[in-house]
Amino acid sequence: MGFTILQIGKYAFDIYYWLILIAIFGSWFPKFQSSKVGEWVYKLVEPYLSFFRKFIPPLGPIDFSPIIALFAYRYLSGFALEGLRQSLNTIGV
Secondary structure, three states, rough: OOHHHHHHHHHHHHHHHHHHHHHHHOOOOOHHHHHHHHHHHHHHHHHHHHHHHHOOOOOEEEEHHHHHHHHHHHHHHHHHHHHHHHHHHHHHO
């Protein structure tokens, strides 16, 4: 049971990671941004990315904040999954 919960958590973090990547690459294509899928992706990931844009302004036409956001997301997701694993071990699941 605990392994299943941990796998679901990992899949959820992985899906969101890929949505961030899709949003980053989709920003290069204006038609993607205005499509239904593009609007849906941006609604999901923009709150997370906007947090990093507050602290890391674009340098001319290049925005480095999504790269920093991806690194932070990988670190935080690993941290959260490890905490979940330890919590599941503590309660004996």
